[in-house]
Amino acid sequence: MSQRTRRGFVKTDEVLAKLEVGRRGAIQVSTEAKIASPEYRAAQSLTNAIDNLAEILTGDPSYFHLKPATSRQQGS
Incomplete structure (x- = not known):
């Protein structure tokens, strides 16, 4: 008997980390x-x-785009 695959659940954090590496290579x-x-x-x-x-x-x-730096405003 074959085992059923567990589809429908994407490990988003893991996938995004791998995509980031590939994207950097493509940009290079x-x-x-x-x-x-x-x-x-x-x-x-x-x-x-x-x-x-x-x-x-x-x-x-x-x-994956660079985000502008933010600065915290000091309280008065």
């Missing part, structure tokens, strides 16, 4: 490859796909 290729080369276009496509999946998992379309 984008910055090193000749603009408009096949490598550049594939890396851009991969970055967009990772961002789309992160948005689906988190609801945040800019999950």
Whole structure:
């Protein structure tokens, strides 16, 4: 008898950590490859796909984008 798979539960934190590594690699290729080369276009496509999946998992379309620094205001 075969065992049933447990689908429907995504380990979001684990997946996002792995996607972050892949996204950094794709960005590295984008910055090193000749603009408009096949490598550049594939890396851009991969970055967009990772961002789309992160948005689906988190609801945040800019999950991996750098966030502006915030400063705490001192009380009077």
